[in-house]
Amino acid sequence: MSRILITRSMPERVVAAARELGEVTYRDETKPMARDGMVAALGDFDGILTTLGDGWSAEVFEAAGAARCKLLANFGVGFNHIDVEAARKAGVVVTNTPGTVTDGTADLALTLILMTARRAGEGERLVRAGAWGGWHPVQMLGLHVTGKRLGVIGMGRIGQAIARRCHFGFGMEIGYVARSDKTLDYPATRHESLGALASASDIVVTAVPGGAETHHMVGTPVFEAMPDHGIFVNIARGDVVDEAALIAALEARRIAGAGLDVYEFEPEVPEALRALENVVLLPHLGTAALEVREAMGLMAVDNLRAVLAGEVAPNSV
Known part of the structure; x- marks a missing residue:
């Protein structure tokens, strides 16, 4: 036996x-x-x-x-x-x-995009702390997701599923970086570099495997290329991102916010990251259904x- x-x-x-x-x-x-x-x-x-x-x-x-x-x-x-x-x-x-894992992870990416863009984590903390003073026209203004430009780093099964949801669900323009052109059922532009993708995107999502080839592939140059209203989301592996560079970009408001489900030294999450209001932090829930x-x-x-x-x-x- x-x-x-x-x-x-x-x-x-x-x-x-x-x-x-x-x-x-x-x-x-x-x-x-x-x-x-x-x-x-x-x-x-x-x-x-x-x-x-x-x-x-x-x-x-x-x-x-x-x-x-x-x-x-x-x-x-x-x-x-x-x-x-x-x-x-x-x-x-x-x-x-x-x-x-494709659909579960793609759904979670959408969760992070919406939570980060609309400042949902920050808003919930405000209500739970008893500090909400009531609605007013300029309260917690975030990024309107519909019609924005999505940049996907890695266009495999998960990257394509995220892009499909964003295009058909929210009318987003899709850009991506990958080793080769992809045949897709929606319009998408392949960019030649991470910098080109970042500068052409309102929201950037990572969807690449972990490993030596992708270690720290997203760092300061990507965050500097993004617009200052840009949102960064990671549902891939934590060490794909230079976490120190991300923290610096968030602290300096070089980008508007980030949504993270994974971390470079998981399960350790730096205090500097936990202290920031402009980041949504989830405990690796990508497939948690x-x-x-x-x-x-x-x-x-x-x-x-x-x-x-x-x-x-x-x-x-």
């Missing part, structure tokens, strides 16, 4: 589906695994259902030696917490859950099922 490890708390449907595949050890905890636990797991289990925060580094694979584990089935589309090359050398397949998390987990289980049966994984990375 195959031995399976689930490294974090999961929806009940996901755990039940995994139990159909073999003997499951369920680590029903919210914190990531420690290094020693990961080293041991590679030798103790045939398949591991893992997720963001579990740091499968080259050193972990090296310390584990010959791995019993055949598969790291990642719960999520992003896998920059896994050294994929080191896993391959150890004979461990790595999979992810593409497609399942039960049906989305179930779909992610069930896809991860499908990958486990295939590899443990000696078949090709549907979603290898």
